[in-house]
Structures are given as C-alpha cells and as structure tokens.
Amino acid sequence: MLAAKLLGWVLLGLVRLLTGAQARWWGCPPKAEQRIYFANHQSHLDLVMIWAALPEELRSITRPIAARDYWANTPMKRWITTEVFNAIYVERGGTPAPAEAGAPPPDPMAPLQPLIEALKSGDSIIIFPEGTRGHTGEPQKFKSGLFTLAQMFPDVVLVPAWIDNVQRVMPKGEIVPVPILCSVTFGAPIALAPGEERRAFLDRAREAVIALRHV
Amino acid sequence: MNAFLRNLSPTHQVAALFFIVFGVLTLVSIVTLLVGLRERRNAAHGEAWLREFADFRALLRTTWFMAVVFWIGWALGPGVATLLFALIAFFALREFITLSPTRRGDHRSLILAFFVVLPVQFMLVATARFDLFTVFIPVYVFIAIPVVSALANDPSQFLERNAKLQWGIMVCVYGMSHVPALLLLSFPGYEGKSAFLVFFLVFVVQTCMVVQHLIARRFAYLPPDEADVARRGIVGRWLARKPFAPHVSRSFNWASWGLGMAIASVVGAAMSFITPFKFGQALAMALIACVAGSMGHLVMKALKRDRGIPNWGQKGVGVTGANGLLDRVDALCFAAPVFFHSVRWYFGL
Secondary structure, eight states: OHHHHHHHHHHHHHHHHHHOOEEEEOSSOOOOSOEEEEEOOOSTTHHHHHHHHSOHHHHTTEEEEEEHHHHTSSHHHHHIIIIISOOEEEOTTOSOOOOTTOOOOSOTTTTTHHHHHHHHTTOEEEEOTTSSOOSSSSOOOOOTHHHHHHHHOTTSEEEEEEEESHHHHSOTTOOSOOOOOOEEEEOOOBOOOTTOOHHHHHHHHHHHHHHGGGO | OHHHHHHSOHHHHHHHHHHHHHHHHHHHHHHHHHHHHHHHHSOOSOHHHHHHHHHHHHHHHHHHHHHHHHHHHHHTOHHHHHHHHHHHHHHHHHHHHHTSOOOGGGHHHHHHIIIIIHHHHHHHHHTTOHHHHTTIIIIIIHHHHHHHHHHTTOOTTHHHHHHHHHHHIIIIIIIHHHHHHGGGOOOTTOTTOHHHHHHHHHHHHHHHHHHHHHHHHHTOOOOTTOGGGGGGHHHHHHHOOOOSSTTTOSSOOHHHHHHHHHHHHHHHHHTGGGSSSOHHHHHHHHHHHHHHHHHHHHHHHHHHHHHTOSSSSSTTOOOSSOTTHHHHHHHHHHHHHHHHHHHHHHHTO
16 A cells, blocks of 8 residues: 555656646636546556646546556556556457447447446546547547446536647657656536437547647 | 955855845845735736736746755755756756657657766766766767667658757757856866856846846837837837847847846956956856857747747646746856856866
C-alpha cells in the first residue's frame, strides 16, 4: 500500500517533469460527481497522462481503462495498473463494430462487464472509445461501448476530453519518453438525447472530442 | 559606507547584496499590496490600468521567485546553482521542442539532447572544464545529432529538423550553461565573489529588457495624423518611432533600443564596485551583454512569429509553472555566452 503510494508520487513527478501534465477545465469544472471521461487515444501514455492531469481528490475515485494485453503482460506493469492507477482491465478488440444492417454483435455486454461493475459501485471511469491507438491526428470512429454505457447509466455525466501531444512524448515502438509539454482539455458534458440512434450519438461524441482540439 | 562594505568578507558582501535586493522587493510588494487594497475599496482607475497592475504583480511574483531561487543557489554553493540553471535549461528546451514540430524520426535525437547533451554540458560546467565545455556542443554534439537523425531512416526535411533541434540546444543548453560558468571564472583578488558577476549580468540584461518594454508600452507608435501625437511633446514624438521590423516585433525601433542600451549600461557601470571591472570596463561589458541579449530576444521573437504564437508555452494557459519561461530567459541565453567569452578574452583568464 505504502509502496504503491510512493510509486504514485514518483510517477506523478516524472509525468509532470516530462509533460507538464496540464489539465485545462474548459467546458466543466473538476467536480466529484460520477462521470465517464472519454478521450482520444494516441499513446500508451494517454492513461497515465489523464490520470496525472486529474486533481488529487478526483484521482482516487476515477478509474482508467487499461488494455489487458499491454498493461498486464509483466508483473511490474500489472502491479502498477492495479495498485497505482486502480485501473480496470478490458480485452482489446472485444467489441467489434456492429454490422451495417444493424444486426447486434454476438454478446456486446461481455467486454463491458468490468466497466458496468465499476459504474455500479459509484466510481468515475476514463475510456478511449476508439478502442485502439490512432496513427494520425484524427481520432478513428468510436466503438459502441460508450453508447451502451450512456444508455445503462443515464445519470452519469459524459465528459469529452482531448489529450494533446502525447504521441510525441513516446511514439509507437519507442520505450524512452522525451520531455514535451502536453495537456488534457475537458469539454462541456454531453448527454444521450431521448431516442437517439447509436451511430448518430457516437459521431456526436467524437465531434465533441475533436472540437476541443483548438480551444 | 563604501569603505565599510569593502572591509566585509566576500560572503558578507554577497549577503548584504541579497539583503538589499530582498529589502527593495519587500518595500515594492508592500506598496503594491496597499495600492491594491485602496483600489478595491474605491476603484479610481479604468480597466486598462487594472490590467497593467495585474501584469505588474505577475512580474513582481516572478522577480521574487527568481531572487529566492538565486539566493538558494548561492547559499548552497556553486554545485546547486549549476543544477538550478540545468533545470531552467531543461524547462526552456522542453518549451522550445514542444512548439517546434518534430517527427517520429527525431525521437532518438531528442533523447540524446535531453538526457545526454544537457547533463554532460552542465557536468562540464560544474567541474570547470572550460576548454571542453565551450566546444562540446558546437563541435561534437552538432556532428552527433545529424548522425543519429540519419540513422533514424527519415530523410524528409532533414536539414530543417536538425537545424531546429541544434538551434534549440544552442540557445537553451549552451547559452544557459554560461550563466553558472561565470561562477567559476577566477579573477585574481576576486575569489568567492563570483555570485556578483552572475547578479551583474542578470540585472543588467533584465534592466535593458524592462526599459525597452516600458518605452514600447508608453510610446506606442501611432500613424502621424492621430490627434494626440501633438500632445506627446518632443520626447514622446522622438520615441514613438515606426517599428523597424514590424513583421517580427511591433515594438522594436532603434530609438527605444538605444535608450534601453544606454540606461542599462549606465546602471551596469554604476554597479562596477561589486564586479572585478573598473567603471569603463563595466560600462563596456554591460553594453556587450545588452546588445547580445536584446538582439537575441529579437531573434526568438522571429522564431515565435514563424510558429504563429505570441508566447512560448502551451496555448497561453499556465498551470505547470514552466509556461513562458523561455520568454523570460531568452535574452539571458544570448547574453551569457557573449559576456562570458568577452570577459575571458579581455582579461586573459
């Protein structure tokens, strides 16, 4: 427990030294209500970045999502993700995008189960609806998990976030990060409109994230 | 008074200097606080005045911070001072690189710059290896960086990318490393008082920048048909010149530049009693530092305009504390190496 706290501080210091870990609360104040933060995904460090950008009081009640195949493949990484970040593991590629004709995928709930449990217990969560890291600046199409969660938990506030510059700190394939200032911009919350279609909502959510890029 | 100061030991003299600096700062802060309180009770000034007041308070906070940092650096010895300037160089380089787009192929070169070049350069300073530290970056690093970039197998914009990185290292690391290096210059009969030399350089360059900034603020250029030009008087009309290079800086003209140089040099000359220089030498050295510093500031402005930004730092909003650092130290980064080498050459140290 103490070791995890200590490592948390060290990591926080390191992230601040490398990236500044700047949080810009542009569309909403940092507040201890139950929230789903959804952000663009460019680097493995996104998770660490958004964790470091949150204020101390929110950090303990906000659980980031970590891909099991990357963050649990060594004992050290597994220990950091569970003890320091208090992360929720998800299987990558678990939720395939629904087919054109609207036929529901086999079991859309299975990969979301850990997230549902976290939300039920009252925690806030951080998700990356693109599913995987993008190569270009533009985020890819959002996967349907965000829509499902918004339907199931209508009282949870949906906050879009744009993570800027992190891909330059540690590009795909590199292991040593370089110091470059990064920021996380939190936008105005969005909500699922009554009777709104899945695709329309997901596109709107993606637009809300992209719109934060230039504010 | 002067005789009393001269009879003190070097340590006491430096302590007295800090005593005076902190005393002046405290006085200014108290006055600012009182003015702010009076203003809050019955507002007598407009919005523009309030904005300038807020600017001034920010400047005062920065000055306090820098003074405390210098004091800690001096109190804990040259090793800590060098470490301090290494940190400033690190933050300045981080800002520079953030705003100069790099590509994936630059990653290894960036690692080299931040984690090898910067520590080695300041280590060379701390161990007083003058002959190596003056050539380490311009000779060895400038050859090593393109090699690492070439090995990254990305030829697009090769020269441009390398130039950016090398220029960043030159300004932020090489330039900044010459400030603590002043602590190690050994003038005969001046042992233990090198902190004064750093103070002299920083103070003179800062005076020059502040004077120019104030003149530019007060006597902004207006087209000649404006009615209030007549009301400005001879001095006002003489100082409100057309900007010389308006695409780079809207406030730079030779008249205000010259005045800034003159005032800062005289201030420098007046401070000659704390330096190893005679009056005339102090005047010349202050002038050299100010010319290099203000011209360097202009160069950095050109770089900022090229990037389309008003200030270094991330998108204007500062919570990291490192934002806009480069704006404050860029003049020093240019002045320090020129000052250092002029002193070494002239005094044959």
